[in-house]
Amino acid sequence: MNPVISIRNLEKSYDQPVLKGVNLDVNAGEIVGYIGPNGAGKSTTIKILLGMIPDFSGEVTVLGRDIRTDALEIKRHVGYVPENAALYEVLTPAEFLLFMGRLYGMDDAVIRRKAEDLLQLVGLADQIDSRMTTFSKGMRQKVLLIAGMIHNPEIIFLDEPLSGLDANAVILVKEILARLREAGKTIFYSSHLMDVVEKISDRIVIINQGTVIADGTIEDLRHQVQSGSLERIFQGLTGDDSTSLRASEFFQALQ
Numbered sequence: 038m039n040p041v042i043s044i045r046n047l048e049k050s051y052d053q054p055v056l057k058g059v060n061l062d063v064n065a066g067e068i069v070g071y072i073g074p075n076g077a078g079k080s081t082t083i084k085i086l087l088g089m090i091p092d093f094s095g096e097v098t099v100l101g102r103d104i105r106t107d108a109l110e111i112k113r114h115v116g117y118v119p120e121n122a123a124l125y126e127v128l129t130p131a132e133f134l135l136f137m138g139r140l141y142g143m144d145d146a147v148i149r150r151k152a153e154d155l156l157q158l159v160g161l162a163d164q165i166d167s168r169m170t171t172f173s174k175g176m177r178q179k180v181l182l183i184a185g186m187i188h189n190p191e192i193i194f195l196d197e198p199l200s201g202l203d204a205n206a207v208i209l210v211k212e213i214l215a216r217l218r219e220a221g222k223t224i225f226y227s228s229h230l231m232d233v234v235e236k237i238s239d240r241i242v243i244i245n246q247g248t249v250i251a252d253g254t255i256e257d258l259r260h261q262v263q264s265g266s267l268e269r270i271f272q273g274l275t276g277d278d279s280t281s282l283r284a285s286e287f288f289q290a291l292q
């Protein structure tokens with residue numbers, strides 16, 4: 038089976054090198070949790086996979102196509118749920134989803150039907166025609182989730198999709214991701230919520246200082262580090278075991 042995402046020797050620098058030779062294959066139907074410390078390069082990787090950052094070195098293919106030359110075609114088949122996106126707040130969910138759906142070449146009537154059904158399912162049916170300026174962070178995130186999936190893509194990239202969601206919404210999104218996986222979709226997402234990543238990922242990839250330092254099921258990772266929770270594994274692998282000390286120093290510095 039050919040991987041649906043293939044990354045070879047991916048390097049990307051801004052002022053400093055961010056990605057220093059990332060290698061990764063993702064197969065169809067996998068849910069991959071992509072985790073790493075703040076600033077590790079998770080969003081940068083996802084944006085490269087989406088064709089949003091063209092200047093990188095290495096080879097990246099999505100659905101067998103080269104992201105450098107076929108980004109437009111790839112975009113038809115992938116969805117993206119960004120973190121803190123610039124959402125056109127002056128629009129209503131109905132208008133925003135119409136705009137997004139049209140970008141994907143969808144029929145207006147289909148967009149409207151899907152928008153109504155999906156907003157209903159996330160508890161926003163009554164706000165379909167309200168301006169999003171008044172929306173809370175979680176309400177906006179729900180609209181972004183719908184916008185990223187409205188065209189029923191084969192691969193869905195989500196950057197911190199659970200940020201700002203309440204406990205019920207997190208459960209809902211987890212279940213939606215499980216259904217999407219059952220339907221054969223591939224899901225590649227970043228998150229800092231270790232308990233969620235541990236529960237819903239088939240595979241966990243940890244990136245630190247520009248390279249992949251662990252890649253496997255939660256059991257594989259446990260075996261590698263001989264540690265229980267993903268939180269502990271993460272701490273062990275990314276070498277940050279001084280948090281208690283720093284928390285106490287932080288507290289002291291406040292006094």
Ligand SMILES: Nc1ncnc2c1ncn2[C@@H]1O[C@H](COP(=O)(O)OP(=O)(O)OP(=O)(O)O)[C@@H](O)[C@H]1O
Binds near residue numbers: 079080
């Ligand atoms: N447009 C940019 N210009 C310059 N530096 C950038 C740019 N985008 C990202 N960086 C730098 O690249 C590094 C990786 O950023 P990135 O957003 O990919 O990290 P991340 O793993 O998603 O972090 P977080 O967990 O905090 O969201 C950071 O040091 C960041 O400052």
